[in-house]
Amino acid sequence: MSSREQVDAEPRGLPSTLSILPLKDRILLPSSAMKLVLTTPSALALVDDILGAAYVKPGTLYVGVVPVRRDAPPSAGGVTSGASQLDAESFDAEDDADDVRAHLHDVGTAARIIQIARGDRPGMKARSIHWSPYDRSYTLLLEGRCRFELNQLSSTSPFLVAHVRQLDSLSTSPFRDLGGNGRDDGVTADDGELGDMAASFKENARALVDKLEHRKGAARRLKSMLEQAPPHRLADLFVAAFEDSFDARLELLSTTCPKERMRRALALVEAQLHAATVNADVTKKVEGRLTKTQREYLLRQQMAAIREELGEGEGAGEEDDLEKLRAKLLDAAPPAEVLKTAEAELRKLRKMTEQAPAYGVTRGWIETVASLPWSKEAATDVTVEASSMADARAVLDEEHYGLDRVKDRIIEYLAVRRLRPDARPPILCFQGPPGVGKTTLARSIAKVLQRPFQRISLGGVRDEADVRGHRRTYIASMPGRLIQGLKRVGVRDPVMLLDELDKMGSDSRGDPAAAMLEVLDPEQNHAFTDHYMGVPFDLSRITFLATANDPRTIPGPLRDRMEMITVPGYTDEEKLAIACRHVVPKVLEEHGLLHAGREGNNRDANTPRLRIPRDAVELVVRSYTREAGVRGLQRCLESLCRAVAVSVAHESDAAAAGSANGDGGSSPPAALQGTHVIPRGADGVPEVTTELVRAVLGPARFDSNNDDLKDHHGDIPGVVAGLSWTAVGGDLMYIEAAVMPGGGTLQLTGQLGDVIKESALIAMSWHGAGGKAESSATIKTHLAGDGLLRGRSVHVHLPQGAIPKDGPSAGVTMCTALVSLFSDRPARSDTAMTGEVSLRGLVLPVGGVKEKLIAAHQNGIRRVLIPARNVVDVEHEVPAATREALEIVPCVTMADVLENAFEGGYRIDLPRHRARM
């Protein structure tokens, strides 16, 4: 603003002519103020005229503000910031005063000019080159003082001037002289009817202002104004403050009778009060009910609606998303009952905000339902065709070496499935030591059945919720492993392997085995209800298989539901064959040691970049692994591959750089070579020699020459070779017995389970006479009678204390060790034994004979004493090479064992030799 002038003087009455400011779309009421920014030529001329007057007469301080009729030409009226006005020049130049008058209303407001400020035209650039006299503006602050009737226009240029007739009193200013009385309209403050109406109006207005007080700061000011204003001003004051609509204001402006005005204002204030009361009540109620999240939701919805209105379309995004989810849900085609529940949840979701805690939970649940294979099945529902039985066998043979009996059993299983496709197949459980191919056999079955394969690992599962899921109310709850597996596999009829079923435990968090019972029970599993899902899923189309290392630890009821198939451990020869045919190619491929295709060196695809000859594998089998399966062997071969990889990778680099000299061209530089120099065969291909095996794997881990007990046990009474079965397969184990100072007790050491401890007690109490009634000479009575137990105890130790041992099959070995101890005769060094012993000296059959005999064979044992009833297993299970290498002696009683355990036989009556301490 370049200048500012304060114009201030009080007039006594309105002059008969007034300069007129036509105003479009807005109405200035008496008793209210208005700011106008004037930019049109006529308005500028009007203000110029006021300012240019040498003597400012009181009458010139007024302008007449007259509303423009709605039907005036649209071009009429120049809009400026914060104000709109009619530009008199915008009327057709030909129009005479009467035409211009016709566009204006009959009643206007005489306004006192409170302030005039000069400025640039809004939107003008400060340094405009083409300045025009109109590139400027005036800002007027006007105060409405009284109504006037607009008569003829006396001039239309350069601005409008009109003859006017004052309608209201001019003497009171609502802003300065609130207590004044208006006179000239013939109304007095004590006019009875107006006074009553004013009182009632004030009461309502007060109540209204109270209701609005907390929203509008101005309401408080208005309240005091209403209290003090004379009755005939009340209506104007109120409408100016509360009514924004042009029509309502125009109506009041046009109502010249003060009583009529008051009547209208009274109706208005009552209506406003009613609306405000209802509004306040509703708001109160709604606010009471709305939680913070709901309020957020409401606001978000409004925001979404606004965005939609603006065409930003983001509001539709979430809806689209939920629509997609619904489509996915319908696509999954769950049973009607499940669909109904899911749809209900979806409806709930639509009413929630994304920030609500329940939103994620509900959405996660619906997504899980939508991604489960409720009706999707594997592409081929194979009931193995007659011709494909041979194919099935071929697949099994191709992927697994040996295991003929296991494969036979699998083929039988497949054949029954073909003949009775509708029957529920038995659940096969492959039991055996680790790394013997149980998992891969299950995979082969899936391949034969052409079904997707899914492995569910149950090792270490202690919580029922792992199987059956957590209820949705838990934080971070999710479905159990079964449902998760189904979600991953994507069909409802996969082959599902329950791996390591025996490693499932149970604790305070429930019994997962019980849940597993339901999964495997054909009577129940068609409606398996996961806690998280809360709706049943039909598991009956799944082909379940299971694996276990030690089936004894599978709970009885679960074991009864399955058919156990033993996958025995391998002999060294079998391991060698498996390694050469399956494991070596596999590890070479995994380490990038097969040529991918024709390369610069002209190698064919899949020719190895590393050769691992049979003697190297054999060395690994014999000296670096002691296991029933081939997992440790595989790990050793992988170590060898890694050691060679550096050299081969370097060779590749060199070949790429064009400096290679065939395969055997360049050796890695010293920095890369590490500690191993990789030898090459005659054709230049790197080769794993036995020396390299020793260099990479270190000293032999299982060198039998280091075993002192094995070397010397033939000389020591009380030390006997037993054959045991552990989770890693068969093993040869020396049991040592000695007499120690003590109180006549039996002491056992070597990480033993309960069953083996019982066997030791039985061995102690065993009737030395082989169960004959006439002899009561048990070992214990013998020891006591001989005075050997006086002040002494027997100590039996099973070496390799780090390995847990349990089971009854050490019974005969412990008896023999005690007899050897007390008879002071060493047992035969070439003989090992296994068998459970009864209290009366009978030798009972045991498990794991195949692994035990293999272990005996591998450890250079020549004779084995086994329970007579296990002979049949030997014929079925034990490889011919092992059978032929061993002298197998069946035993019925302990007498038979002792007869064969000592050089030159053994007579049953216990000798009274002192045992060596």
Ligand SMILES: Nc1ncnc2c1ncn2[C@@H]1O[C@H](COP(=O)(O)OP(=O)(O)OP(=O)(O)O)[C@@H](O)[C@H]1O
């Ligand atoms: N008879 C076999 N023929 C070919 N490969 C075999 C044979 N037995 C085992 N393997 C190989 O040994 C590896 C280990 O087998 P797998 O994982 O199936 O053992 P597992 O018995 O399931 O062991 P775990 O009890 O620890 O799960 C696999 O790579 C598999 O190919």
